[in-house]
Amino acid sequence: MTPRRWAIPVLIAVVVVAWISPPAKAQGSATMYFRSPVAAVVDGQIAPGEYSGSFLDPTTGIELFLVHDGRNMTVGLVSPGTGWVAVGFGPPGVLMDGANILIGYVSGPTTVLSDEFGVGFEHFADTTAGGTDNLLERAGTEAGGRTTLEFRFPLDTGDVRDVRLLEGQDYGMIVAYQSTADDLVTLHTSAAPVSLTVERDPNALPTRVATLRLGSSGGEVEGDNVALVATLLGDDGAPLSASPLSFYLNSSVGPGPLGTVETDVYGVAAVNYTFRSPGEFTFFVRFTGDSDYLPARANLTVVAQPAGGQASFFTTDLAIRFVVGAVLGGVALAYGYSILQILQIRRLGSRAKRAPGRGDRTEDGTPTRGGMSK
């Protein structure tokens, strides 16, 4: 019993600490700074001033240096080990699956860095799946038990396995390292997800205002399919085509993405949605903006009516209840009948008692055979 009593407060304390400090997946946000022209030199060494800032991930201890010039990103990683280091880019909350992974190690004079992609909890080189290794420059050094890797990589490679990074957007990163293994396969020593924001070019802030409208067409009844139609127009009233619009539903667990569609020549993009319940649904569409236009957003609330149809009154349920009730009522009536007979016996007995010659004993003690004459 005693060890258990110790364990509970310790466990509660541990859990509370883990509870109060936000869980690993929401620990801090790194920024990819805009710097043009880029000052960082890909030589495996990180000198002061090369990058505009850094981010130290508390879980893994990896320090991240991220900078971009609108076309390429330059990334520096410093890990507390001598084995491999990796960083993966993907949508927010990404772990490994679907991430664009850049993994490498320094072994003596050799630096190996590979452009890979993640499937489940494994990773494969882009080249093995018909893609290309899009790393522009790579370099690395190892000193004092720490590994430093630097590389340059396009923001948009056109390779479907590489996540396109847009200015002003939020992404997710996964960082990991191995303390000793100089390969690309040994299980990590530590890994953690990190949030990433890509900084916009402060000198190229858009100023123009676009008009974004969201409407619906289609049924507004539970079970119906509705088309959410968004129209994007420039400040001159002309439609903006080939602009990605992201549609969302304001769900009870947060904004749920319905899809990102590029506007057509008329500036129109649409997605479908099926109502699975009556009630109020709020949708919104977002234009993340481009080099000219500011971001825009539009909302729409649709009320879906119930599909109707009342439960029929005469169902088997009612029939069964009726039959059961009738049977039980019948049994109760039969019991009542028997009780009635008892009451009849009583009544007959009280009448018979008034007539003489029956009963237990006569006054003078003459014995009679009472009760059971036949």
Next chain:
Amino acid sequence: MPESESTEVAAQSPVGAEGRRRFLKLIAIGGGTALAGYYLAQFPGVVPAPPEGLEGVPQRTRRWTMLIDLRRCDGCGLCTDACRLEHNVADGQEWMKVYTRTDNDGEFFLPRPCMHCENAPCIKVCPVNATFYNEDGLVVIDEQRCIGCRYCMAACPYDARYFNWSEPVEGDEILSPTRERGHEDHQRGVVEKCMFCAHRTDEGRLPACVVGCPMGAIYFGDANEDFLSNGPEKIRLSAVLASQEAFRWKEELGTEPRVYYLPARR
């Protein structure tokens, strides 16, 4: 017995017997009507249209659903601890329980909350309606109503229900800062279980186990909206069910559980 007496007795009987028979008939009819009325009153079909919200806007029909990605689950058990903290769960009870399973490819872990079955066996067998569907379709327990017969526990195929065999211990106020809602009124002699943190979803928050999972393995949301979330990620349930080999536990029993699993190895 003298002839005259018996006829006298017989002659005097009609009125009394008649009155008695009438009286008994009345009782039978009255009782029968009462019985019929009692049964009919329990009939769910005799209910007016679903309640509306403010200004006549129809209310949402919720289908709270959970999806657990077994690849991400590493059996750490922090979901169990988060749930225990949120609800001050009694010792020996694990409303969210992590099982270890071994198949051909090795070991994997299976977290099991209450399945909140759409065809729940526990609701069917409760004699006093202490467990029932709330308006969001969750299987909930009225602890004031429960008589502790434990039939629901015998009926549940997932071992998801727990009984307070002894007096539940009061939680320490200081150590659980999030415990403003959730269970504070555990009673001895009644049944309890996971409630999909209905008190949190009412406020737009995710259940404790979802938030407490460091790997983000548990997704939760309204299947009628088609979006589930584990916090940072949002997934489209219909897309996941169509493209991945999602399964439910003990599908063949027909309980229609509301927890989907993505297999551990794909």
Next chain:
Amino acid sequence: MGKILVTRLEKRLMLPLVRFGPRFWIFTAALLAVIAWGAYAYSVQLREGLAVTGMRDRVSWGLYVSTFVFFIGISHAGTLVSAILRVTHAEWRKPITRLAEAITAFALIVGATMVIIDLGRPDRLQHVLLYGRIESPILWDFISISFYLAGSLLYLYLPLIPDLGTLRDKMPRRARIRRWLYSRLAARWGDTPEQRAHLDRAIAVMAVLIIPVAVSVHTVVSWIFGMTLRVGWQSTIFGPYFVVGAIFSGIATIIIVMAAVRWLFHLEKQILPVHFRNLGLMLLALDIALMYFTLSEYLTASYMGASRDASWLSLLASGPYAPMFWGMVFGGFLAPALILGITRARMVRWTVIAAVLANVGMWFERYLIVVPSMAAPQMPTEVATYWPTWVEWSILAAAVAGFTLLLVIFSKLFPVVSIWEVQEHVSALPKTVPATQEAIE
């Protein structure tokens, strides 16, 4: 002061009502002691909660529910046997019908008490009445057992009325309270033909009605298990299986109580070897039927070796419940069948032994239905264990003692053999024994 005259039959059957020997007091004191101990055990359970039992979240039903099913099973004894025998005009039934009917009523009362003891919140029992859900098998149970209890009390009372008349007339003057009781209960019975007509009508109706009610009772008790999805419980034959087992244990109980009463009250002339023989042969027939059902149940479940049933079956066949299971099959089913088959139930002693084995076997059969299905794992985890604690054993002992005590009290208040029916029977026999009159003090 006139002397009350009784026949020899009446004297023999009324003797226990007036003579309270040391055997009675000692036996009753012992029963009360056991019941008091059981009450103490229950008070501990009320104070500490059901944690004092061996039940836990996996095996959440145990000894209490098994004993409930067992006693409800016994309750099929009387009314079923006596009703069926009445309907088929089997005259030999007459000396034993009252015992059988009393067993029924008391077994129902004790069985219902076991369920209440099993509840976590017995203070909320009224919820079943106020908020009862007709869709729940427990409600079916509640309704069915209520109707059966009411019916069996009626069916016990109705043939008691003529004897109550006799008691009212012939009990010694000093038994003032009891004479008052008998006279209130006797419904002014005067043995007139009109009264006989009403009595016969009522008994005829009840005899026919009580049979389907009794069958429904153990059927719905079986459906508490049968309507779930558990391995070992979800069986389509549970209804008839339980009813057959109930009649089996009911007849065994009648045999045992009959033997006890016969020995205690010197009723060798009223309860004859032919009664033991007939009931013994009925016991044998039902034993064969029960073995048939048992074979059907377990063979069907095990034949294809389905993985779903594997764990539960192995618990019974070779696991921790194997000794109990095979003991039940050989000792509780096969041994009585062999004994009754070989002796052809002609030897009272062996018939009683067979009945005792059968009843003990049936208690284990109920236990083996309830517990192993809950111990077998439903989720990927290990087999659960359950052992009843002293609280549960004490309450079981108190239940048996309570049932016995009710019978003892009954036997001291009412004649255990129906005087008027036996007298009719005797006087209907070709060789009539002259009714000698003796005085009773």
